[in-house]
Amino acid sequence: MKMEERVRVFSYIILAVFALFILRLWDLQVVKGRWYREISERNRLRSIAIPAQRGIIYDRNHVPLVDNEPSFDIAIIREDFSDDPERLSLLAGLLDLSPEEIEKRLKDGTGSPLSPVKIKQDVSFKEVAMIEARRMDLPGLVVEVVPRRNYIYGRLASHVIGYLGYMTPRQLRDPAYNDVPVTAFVGHYGIEKTYDSLLRGKAGRRIVEVDATGRVVRIVGIQRPVKGRDITLTLDIDVQREAEEGLRGRAGAVVVLAPETGEVLAMASAPSFDPNLFARGISYRDWRRLINDPRRPLLNRAIQGVYPPGSTFKIIGALAALEEGVIDSATEFTCRGAIEMGGRSFRCWKEKGHGRISLYRAITESCDVYFYEIGKRLGIERIAEYARMFGLGEPSGIELDGERRGIVPSMEWKLKNLHERWYGGETLNTVIGQGYLSATPLQMARMVSAVINGGRLYRVHLLRDRPIELERTIEIDPGSESFLKRALIGVVEDSNGTGRKAHSGWVRIGGKTGTAQVVKKGQRGVRSKRNRDHAWFVAFAPEDEPEVAVSVFVEHGGQGGTAAAPIARDVIEAYFRADGSGLRADKEVMERSL
């Protein structure tokens, strides 16, 4: 082979390589071109969610309870922030953290080295200003401004308002949450959860071009977020505050209803929690502490706690007896401190007995024996029927999750649940609000509402705009109603009334005490706090055309007349003060004259 031939072979090889290159180019650019174009677009374009402002929550008088405030979070893009020790200590000094803490957070940060890792949340404006001044020395530092939920009054009405959190796995799968960005906070509890779809609005999107380090080069497109709807609650902040003040240091619940509408004016449960803890993403430690607290601060006792109503249930017993005609308002029985039935002795709370006693006094002095007599004449079925008519054993319709029904025992109920027949003695227990009977504080307030407003049972609600819904009207003889109201006023106003401590100098209050036994009578050997009775007081005011119906429950509070009645009075006074119906001035005059 001559050299010339070899050179020709060389040129053929070159041509072959060029042909190969062209084939490869054809494959990359023409055959797979669109695919690679997409990848290059994905390389450079990012969709960043712009969180929508959640709606503001107001009380009934347009006082904001929950709003939003900007929160500054400090984040670092690891790729750009090489952990140079000098830089670390500078940042540590500015943020009041130790360099080790920052290093740890950087190490723990997941995702690509280009996505920002949060170093400190909720930094003060002053700190942000200081950091901005040193920006040049801190490459890769990002100050993110995010709207944060602000629960203006902290713990106030925390069980009603609720809290936020990241979406649960179930919410992530729920189509109702489809347009919510994965990183967004949604309502997890209370009104924040129930009306989440109203409050949350619609997140916007920002399409940005980024470089390989993830820095935003320019904004390509923007879709503005839609602010969530503001909502107005039926709560009255002043009444709510008074209710929580009354429960301070104790466990229990207070519910205040407007009897003519079913609106919830106040709903307090103690102990409570601070929803602001959740607003910035609750720490694992805080969360463990909340759910492991034996006093169960996350439980809304007003709707999730069911307790024997004790003597407050005598309102139902009295009404049923009058309506069914087994007695009339003049009927008298003799109380000797106890009554025999089925070989067992059923005692009155007053061991000496009340002597010859009428229905009026049986209510104001809460005579148990009188009601045993009523119970014997009514029988369990009729008692249960009236209890159910007034909303016990059924949900009140309130817009909160986890409401419990309580128990209205009957023969059928016992057979079905305990596989046992009903004993006559159990009727006597039931009629004084003990035994199997149980109800939530909300149910008791609702019951009182219906008793004093002519038998109209409303669906309970928290959203002001929600139409009033009448569940049913119970036929009550006007005579029975006015008699009952008078007796309930007597509970507070009479010198022997069990609810004397609910007396207010400037508004007439009617009510009924209740002291629910936790341990059966005669078994109370140990007088520890856990064995103390639950204190109840249900009330209404004023006497004519009542505007509020109240139920107060104090867990292991002892006597209803001592532990619960004063709270009811304070709450009612707070309502009329806030109402501005002139009573406030009266009180001031009164206080000055004292």
Added chain:
Amino acid sequence: MIDRRLLKNFDWGIPFVALFISLIGVATIYSATRPVFDIPQQDFYLRQLYWIAIGMLAFIFTISIDYRHLVRFAYILFLIGVILLFAVLFIGKRGMGAQRWIVLGPFSFQPSEFFKILFIVALSRYLSRMDRSRPLGLREIIRMLTLFVLIPFILIIRQPDLGTAIILLLLFSCMVMMAGVRRRIAITGIIIGLVSLPFIGSIMWENLKDYQRQRLIAFVEPEADPHGVGYHINQSKITIGSGGFTGKGYLKGTQGPLRFLPERHTDFIFAIFAEEWGFSGCIVLFLLYLFLITKGIDTVKKARDASGAFIVLGVTIAFSFYFIINVGMTLGMVPVVGIPMPLFSYGGTAMLSNFIALGIIENVRMRRSFMYY
């Protein structure tokens, strides 16, 4: 100094096409390095322009000296080259994990870039003086390997400059093959080369720097670790592929300015061009390169003497290899070895040595025999 008859034989195509390619290169460098934030444009493209000007001067200088003078001093020049390679190991400047540069006042240059040309001239002189009536035997080949390749190869691989070392070896093999080798030796040589490749590979592997190993891993399995070593190749393919048939348009490419493609203005500049001009633009660019290579091959045939033919052959082979290896690695067909695209990639020394190489082709072409048949 330049004869009028020489001008008659002057091929204007070579300098014009070379200038055209390098100016497209400048435009592409400008696009690849354009800033995305409010910072001034880096001056890579300007510096490249200066180097093109210097390259053109070097081209004129190269054609003005008769290549036969070059051949006369071939061995001395070769020795100087080897000394410079030694020097770079001791006084060389480090950059990007390798010691390749010698700093002379404001200039820094890579001796290995120029050494290739000196190597070609020296080897050409040796080959042209041999009795080529019969093919080369094994003994001659081993002697040439020892004389010309062994020491420079070791020196260059110590820098380390894997790309240039491989080019050197390939260049030697091709030139010797072209000179004519006994068929048995040629065939056994190729077979031994292919069979021993894994062994050489494993020996080399032990001596490779970390980044060199990673490049090899990345070549075999680019998708294995898209953010690690395979990143270059993947992003290069994305860059090229996203250009499509017509390209995204000049200054419309995104992969370079946003820095998704590393070494966007040096080794991977072709990808940026392919992104903005697409398949059609690439064909045009390929034709321009093919034009230069064809001119080289044509000049080999027309050279007035054997030494001229060998020099042009060597220069053409080197130029072609650079192009093939660079485009091949950008297309993901060859491992990433850090070889620039001739006339196109940013880099002064390479630009200079490429214009000198083209000047040598022109030099030999001009001085071909004046007989017209």
